[in-house]
Amino acid sequence: MTRPPAPGGWNLIASLVYVGALSGCMLGPNYKGPPAVTHPAAFQRATATMDSAEPAARWWISLGDRELDRLIDSALASSPTVESATARLRQARAQLLGQRATGLPNSGVSGAYVRTRNLTSLLGSGNAGSGASSGALNLYAIGFDATWEIDVFGGNARAVQAAAATVGASQANLAAVRVSLSAEVGQAYVQLRDAQQRLVLTQRNIDVERRLLHLYALRRAGGTASELDVARLTNQLDTTRATLPPLRAEVAEQLDRIAVLTGGVPGSLDAELAAPASAPPPPSRVTIGDPGALLQRRPDIVVAERTLAARTASVGQSIAASFPKVSLLGEVGFASLTPQALLDSSNFSYALAPILQWTPLDFGRNRARIGAARAAREQAQADYRSTVLSALEDAEDSLARYAEQRNSVIDLARAQASAEQVYTLTEIRLHGGTADTTDVLDADTRRIQAELAYQQGLAELTRDYISLQKSLGLGWVDASNE
Numbered sequence: 001m002t003r004p005p006a007p008g009g010w011n012l013i014a015s016l017v018y019v020g021a022l023s024g025c026m027l028g029p030n031y032k033g034p035p036a037v038t039h040p041a042a043f044q045r046a047t048a049t050m051d052s053a054e055p056a057a058r059w060w061i062s063l064g065d066r067e068l069d070r071l072i073d074s075a076l077a078s079s080p081t082v083e084s085a086t087a088r089l090r091q092a093r094a095q096l097l098g099q100r101a102t103g104l105p106n107s108g109v110s111g112a113y114v115r116t117r118n119l120t121s122l123l124g125s126g127n128a129g130s131g132a133s134s135g136a137l138n139l140y141a142i143g144f145d146a147t148w149e150i151d152v153f154g155g156n157a158r159a160v161q162a163a164a165a166t167v168g169a170s171q172a173n174l175a176a177v178r179v180s181l182s183a184e185v186g187q188a189y190v191q192l193r194d195a196q197q198r199l200v201l202t203q204r205n206i207d208v209e210r211r212l213l214h215l216y217a218l219r220r221a222g223g224t225a226s227e228l229d230v231a232r233l234t235n236q237l238d239t240t241r242a243t244l245p246p247l248r249a250e251v252a253e254q255l256d257r258i259a260v261l262t263g264g265v266p267g268s269l270d271a272e273l274a275a276p277a278s279a280p281p282p283p284s285r286v287t288i289g290d291p292g293a294l295l296q297r298r299p300d301i302v303v304a305e306r307t308l309a310a311r312t313a314s315v316g317q318s319i320a321a322s323f324p325k326v327s328l329l330g331e332v333g334f335a336s337l338t339p340q341a342l343l344d345s346s347n348f349s350y351a352l353a354p355i356l357q358w359t360p361l362d363f364g365r366n367r368a369r370i371g372a373a374r375a376a377r378e379q380a381q382a383d384y385r386s387t388v389l390s391a392l393e394d395a396e397d398s399l400a401r402y403a404e405q406r407n408s409v410i411d412l413a414r415a416q417a418s419a420e421q422v423y424t425l426t427e428i429r430l431h432g433g434t435a436d437t438t439d440v441l442d443a444d445t446r447r448i449q450a451e452l453a454y455q456q457g458l459a460e461l462t463r464d465y466i467s468l469q470k471s472l473g474l475g476w477v478d479a480s481n482e
Contacts, residue, residue, distance in 0.1 A: 026154025027323070028316020031161070034305045035381055037388045039291040045399035046288060049406065055287040057476060059469040060186055063462070065280040067273070068189050071262055075185045076178055078263030085174040092170040096163040103156040105148040110333075114139040140342050143333025150328065155320030158313045165310035172302035175476040179299055182475035185261050186466040192254035194459035196276035198452060199247045202240060205448045209237045212441040219438075281458055282465035286402070288472060294395060295388060298473030304380070304387040311377040318373040322366045324358035391471070398471040402464040409461050412454040419443075419450035 219225030256266035332350040336342040426443040429435035
């Protein structure tokens with residue numbers, strides 16, 4: 001049977017409970033959101049082919065390439081960079097749980113058995129029992145103790161706020177990794193398909209140039225062509241052949257790049273992606289949203305905003321460290337010379353004590369920490385503004401590049417169509433006897449070169465489209481449940 005605390009103990013407990021009620025008071029500035037940054041109501045570089053509707057996060061679906069869809073999904077599921085960012089998020093959440101637990105009591109249970117001689121001198125002759133002074137004695141004890149630091153000035157509450165903001169920053173960092181990864185896979189895939197197409201078209205061009213050289217060699221032998229004509233065509237053929245090795249190397253490089261981005265070893269996707277295919281064209285219309293939505297969606301802006309929130313909470317944490325710390329120490333237990341009497345009420349003891357800790361004279365150390373915390377908050381605020389402005393610049397630049405490349409592709413498509421028309425008309429003249437085979441082969445070479453330029457321009461447009469999606473902060477899903 002336990003003994004209730006004495007009346008004085010109840011008064012002490014009531015006083016400490018009252019002090020604990022004051023812990024709702026937190027020192028330092030309260031975070032009221034990020035600073036306002038002036039931005040236009042709409043993107044200035046948007047064109048008629050760009051829609052202000054809210055864009056979809058999984059932008060690659062709009063390219064209509066199932067192989068690309070599979071590769072990006074595989075990368076988001078298996079990439080080591082995503083796994084690393086996910087682990088950092090779990091670490092931040094665990095630290096938040098630990099910081100919240102810091103504000104709760106810390107308790108422990110103890111038990112002891114002591115065997116000693118001459119215990120009479122320690123306990124007194126009245127407690128030793130008959131004959132105890134000359135023999136060994138046993139001491140049995142069990143107890144429960146608890147300590148609780150009362151968060152009077154909100155230092156721990158501010159630390160919890162900072163840890164929660166760090167969790168938010170880690171979530172946004174995971175989103176940023178996904179945005180970057182999906183864009184990298186998309187860029188590598190388009191570069192692979194572009195290189196493969198250029199390799200095919202270049203090989204076609206070499207075949208035509210070889211045939212043309214052969215005809216001119218026959219003409220030279222017949223006296224209808226000069227040595228200069230043959231030398232010029234030989235140089236042209238050698239120059240075209242020299243472009244093949246770099247193209248093959250680029251194909252191998254992009255195959256390895258895609259394999260690593262999707263969590264595989266270099267060469268693991270060679271068989272799957274070896275067959276040449278065209279780079280997927282971008283959609284006819286692009287949804288881009290508005291700058292206000294960009295500020296809420298782009299992960300690097302969210303990271304900067306959550307960092308500012310954490311730095312703001314750290315200021316209050318540093319200020320609270322300048323004030324006294326109040327802790328409550330409590331201990332209850334039983335001690336006896338025999339195990340049978342251990343739980344007797346006469347052997348019950350308790351201790352309850354408030355502890356006040358304060359270092360009023362620290363020679364400016366904590367004042368320096370407060371100054372450093374305030375400066376860190378000011379830096380985070382400036383970093384936030386800089387991140388927002390850089391994001392707006394990135395989006396506007398991407399919009400401009402995409403719009404101008406789209407115009408370039410339109411011109412390249414016209415050039416390809418006119419080269420095709422020249423080739424067709426030259427064939428007609430050949431059948432009519434007003435042109436010879438060399439004219440057709442020359443027109444065919446120009447047609448292939450025009451097609452090559454168009455394919456390169458179209459692939460560049462798709463890469464610009466991917467860069468635009470990245471600048472808009474697209475390519476991720478909510479990571480709050482991971």
